[in-house]
Amino acid sequence: MPKTEKTLSDTANRILDVAEKMARQGGYYAFSFRDIAAEIGIKSASIHYHFPTKEDLGEALVGRYTDQFLGALGRLDESTPSELLVQYVAAYRQALIEQDLMCLCGMFGAEIARLPDPVANRTREFFERNLVWLETVFRAAGTPNPETRAADMIARMEGAMILARSMHDMDLFERITADLPAEVLRD
Amino acid sequence: MPKTEKTLSDTANRILDVAEKMARQGGYYAFSFRDIAAEIGIKSASIHYHFPTKEDLGEALVGRYTDQFLGALGRLDESTPSELLVQYVAAYRQALIEQDLMCLCGMFGAEIARLPDPVANRTREFFERNLVWLETVFRAAGTPNPETRAADMIARMEGAMILARSMHDMDLFERITADLPAEVLRD
DNA sequence: ATATATCTACCTATCAATAGATAGGGAATC
C-alpha cells in the first residue's frame, strides 16, 4: 500500500475537514475544539493530541487548503493562458457554488489583523503563491502589468465570493466572472 | 444645537466606535462587551443599557457604517460618472489606508453564514445600496451591463482590501484601483 | 516464543478565563 504523500492520520484529516467547513463559514473564531469533536464523535481533548493548540490547527488548516487549491489548478506547461484562467475561476466557483463555502484564505485574509502570527503567515503564503501562479500565466500571454493583473484577478474572485454570498445570489459570481479570462487577457 | 439626525447618545457612539474598530479587525466574534467596556472606561453591563444584546449592537454597527459610507459618496446629480467612481474608490482607500481597517461589511459578508439574521440582513442592505448607487453611475455613463459592472466594482474593492492587508502591501490596492474608473467606463 | 517496554490514540476530569446576559441599586437630571 503506497503512501507517498505526507501521511496525516485519518482522524487528523477528519478534524481538518470539519474545522475547515466551520472556518469557511464564520472565520477563525467560529470553530471550537468541542464543536469539532462533537461532530466527528470524539472528545475535545483528543484533538489536542493531533493539534496541540488552536494555532497549530489553524496553521495545518491553511497549509492543507493552499496545497489542495493550487494543486487543483492546471499545469502551467500544459494549457494555454486562457485555459488556465478558466480553470482558475473554476477553482473559486467550486468552492463557492458546490461547497457553498467562502474561500478559507479570503476569510482569514479579512480577519488577518486578529489571527495568530503563524496562521496569518500561512494565509499570506496562499496569496503569494496565487500571485506567482497568475503572474506566470499573464507573462506567458504577454499581458502588460502581469503583477497588477494577477492581484486584480485575486481581488475580483475573493470579492465576488463575498458579494454573492451576502446577496444570496450566486449568479452574481457567474456574471462577474463570465467573460473575465477573455477581458483580462486582451489589450 | 441642531441635532436633526437620529440622536444616539455620546456613550452609545463611543461603544460603536470601539466595536467597529474591533469588528473591522477580526470580525463579529472578535469584539466582546468586556473588551469594549474596558477600552472606553465603563463596565460591560452598561453596554447592555445602550444595546440590549450583541445582535442589537451588531445591527446598529452595520446600520451606522452603511449610512456613513454611502453618505461620504458624491451626490449623483453633482458630479460626472468618472468623478463619482473616483470618489467611490477613495471611500475604500480611506477605510483601508487611513483607518488601517477592513471594510466592516466585507468582513461581515465573509462571515455571513454565521451571523445573526438581523446583522446578516443589514450587511446585505449595505451591498444592495452600493449596487444601486453604482448602477446609477454606470447608467448615467451609458456603460453596458451596469448591474454586472456594479457588482464587479464592489468585488474588486473588497477583494483588493483583503489582498493588500494579507500581503501587508497597501500599494497592491493602489495599483489595482489606479486606472479602474477609466477602465471600467470605457467600451 | 515469551516477557517487557514503548507508542498510538483515545479517554475522564478539571482548570482558569472569558462569553453574553440579568437583577437590582444609586446618583444625577429633567
Add this chain to the structure above:
DNA sequence: GATTCCCTATCTATTGATAGGTAGATATAT
C-alpha cells in the same frame, strides 16, 4: 418623581488547555 445612565454582583455556558489514565498495537530484548 420619573427617567437616564451607570454601577455591583452574579449567573450559566463556553472557550482553549492540561494532567493523568487506559486499551490495544507494535517493537525490542531475553
